[in-house]
Amino acid sequence: MLRLKNINTYYGKVHALKNVSLHLAEGEIVTLIGANGAGKTTILNTISGVTPANGGDLLFQKEEIKALAPDRIVKLGISQVPEGRQVFKPMTVDENLELGAYLRYRARDPKAEILKDKEEIFQLFPRLEERRKQAAGTMSGGEQQMLAIGRALMARPKLLLLDEPSMGLAPLVVQEIFRVLQRLRDERGVTILLVEQNAKAALKLADRGYVLETGKVILEGAADELLENAEVKRAYLGKDKKEIWER
């Protein structure tokens, strides 16, 4: 469904992505793990058209999308849930969700359908419904994360990009959100690309994973294999550290 081939992206003079290649099949959950500055967010922003690639191929459903503006990418069916939620804080939950469907309003999609989708999001996250008239900025971090995901879903994406949805949230809330991601894939067939610092939780949810280091893919494989991989354990799971170091 999505394929990156030898993608190179620069932030000014910083070579942020070096020949990154990865792919997602339809209905897959794939996770990108790696330390801060490894290029995980840059990959998502390159896909979304925010920091366009300087070289390589970026194919979505066999179509080259490297040079497209962010709104075109959303229209094709790729929505991003950005790092740090980035909800429209002074606006209500309802308004945030409506703006998620901005392009559908512009394309004159029937309003009834948009409203129906909003109700579905409230079913997914019942807590949002209780707060639909509340300003987004006054909600808890977990609720804002749910709203950010809901807003992205309002565009009816085929591929959902999530940037560190667990950041700063209580473990129980993280569980709740990951359960919803699972449901989205199982019930609606949404393909998910998940960037996470919380490598363990991410690998447990995902089918496959890529490990990034300083802008390069250094490891890839099935999620359960990566969970067992000694290098991954040492660097990202903080497990069996002693064992490895003393070997």
Place this chain on the structure above:
Amino acid sequence: MELGNQLLQYLLSGLSTGAIYALIGIGFSIIYNATGIINFAQGEFVMLGGMLTLFLMETLKLPLWAAIPLAVLLATLVGLLFERLAIRPLRKASPISLVIITIGGSILIRGLSMLIWDKDTHALPPFSSEEPIMIAGATVLPQHFWILGITVVLIGLNKWFFSHTISGKAMRACSYNPRAAGLVGIDVRRMVLLSFVISAAMGSLAGIIVAPLTMTSYDVGVMLGLKGFCAAIIGGMSSGIPTVIGGLILGVLESLGAGLISSGYKDAIAFVILLLILFIRPQGLFGKPESERV
């Protein structure tokens, strides 16, 4: 005239000039919220409104009711071209450079207007009769009611646009979080263009409705623009009610100051208020520090 009647008189005329300042101020705020820049060419849209109406009436012999919408349309077109030619090509520039460009744009528009028309002051005919109406001892021109009425309608439309249409909400979203707005598919550049279009339309209409009272010439935009800016500052750069109140306060204080102290201080009052607000409450009269703008 008794003091009470006099005060009422000042109050009423202050409210109608204040309404004009409010409309101009909202224009400043809309562009500021969309782009982070203060558009000092805002006053020129106001001038263009009045001057174009006059031009259409005198040269093309159009009746007033036809000249007004056409003048608004033309001034809006100037606003659109201004964004396209002077602001959009420099999107990577810092806000301060863009602000200086708007000052340059303002001088250019004013200069061209002087060349195309002249340096004289002109009057626009009032929208209805010139017969003053007596209210509790104060005399009010019908044009004052036109001003207040049109302002109320425009502010209502503005409010409706920003809170009930998807484009209005998208514009607000851009001002709160341009990055996230881009990610939901809002074309931020389009919203910037739209902000110039709306501001130019509102500004020019303000210039038209005030012209029968205060006359118009190629350089009225300077002072009206600054007063509008002052209203926006009092309102904390809000594109809603706070700026309207800012404009009304400014208009009334100016009118009281001019009436009770000396008309020579009329403009000084606006700028003293501007400086006081900037020194003491830079977030505006009603804003909480660091609060969100609407």
